[in-house]
Amino acid sequence: xxxxxxxxxxxxxxxxxxxxxxxxxxxxxxxxxxxxxxxxxxxxxxxxxxxxxxxxxxxxxxxxxxxxxxxxxxxxxxxxxxxxxxxxxxxxxxxxxxxxxxxxxxxxxxx
Amino acid sequence: xxxxxxxxxxxxxxxxxxxxxxxxxxxxxxxxxxxxxxxxxxxxxxxxxxxxxxxxxxxxxxxxxxxxxxxxxxxxxxxxxxxxxxxxxxxxxxxxxxxxxxxxxxxxxxxx
Numbered sequence: 001x002x003x004x005x006x007x008x009x010x011x012x013x014x015x016x017x018x019x020x021x022x023x024x025x026x027x028x029x030x031x032x033x034x035x036x037x038x039x040x041x042x043x044x045x046x047x048x049x050x051x052x053x054x055x056x057x058x059x060x061x062x063x064x065x066x067x068x069x070x071x072x073x074x075x076x077x078x079x080x081x082x083x084x085x086x087x088x089x090x091x092x093x094x095x096x097x098x099x100x101x102x103x104x105x106x107x108x109x110x111x
Numbered sequence: 112x113x114x115x116x117x118x119x120x121x122x123x124x125x126x127x128x129x130x131x132x133x134x135x136x137x138x139x140x141x142x143x144x145x146x147x148x149x150x151x152x153x154x155x156x157x158x159x160x161x162x163x164x165x166x167x168x169x170x171x172x173x174x175x176x177x178x179x180x181x182x183x184x185x186x187x188x189x190x191x192x193x194x195x196x197x198x199x200x201x202x203x204x205x206x207x208x209x210x211x212x213x214x215x216x217x218x219x220x221x222x223x
Contacts, residue, residue, distance in 0.1 A: 032209045041199075041217075043201060043214035043217055044214055046212070049211075087154070089212075091209065097159065097208035098156060099142075099156065099208065100170070101153050101154040103151065
């Protein structure tokens, strides 16, 4: 079993739709959580960090449930420019900072 | 601002050849990482470093070696390349494990 698992994709949605991505992690010692975005054949870039209390950045909302070892990302009012692969990332700081990525979920927003 | 720079960007190797990928960062980051990305597999951690002079194994370290002799540089070596090492390699760095990791543009390596 992979340490970080994401919903299999791709997600194909119309503009304006709301889409949710889910991610689970297996190591309860994980301490930091992130969502990264990767455009085709480019390097990943940080979308947002995920805090225990949940956090929002414009149309994007991230949630963390430590008890269930579950992370989510909600995108409201999808834009064409949101089309990308979204990567869930977990860091086990107490083991020297291993930064572990999920396999990614591809999103395609259509007109 | 250079950020994280990887060299080379593309390379074709023959089976059994060796090569070194260079990652350089100018942000004074302590943590540096090497990943490989294959279709449907996401990014898999090869090796990482928590500071100058330190290295540690990641998820898929076999067939690779690394060195971090200077804080700003993290080298990834392939001693005897195999076709299974055909991949896109990304280097990343961060100030702490809890802060944003910045990535290089990637190295596309083909082993024939």
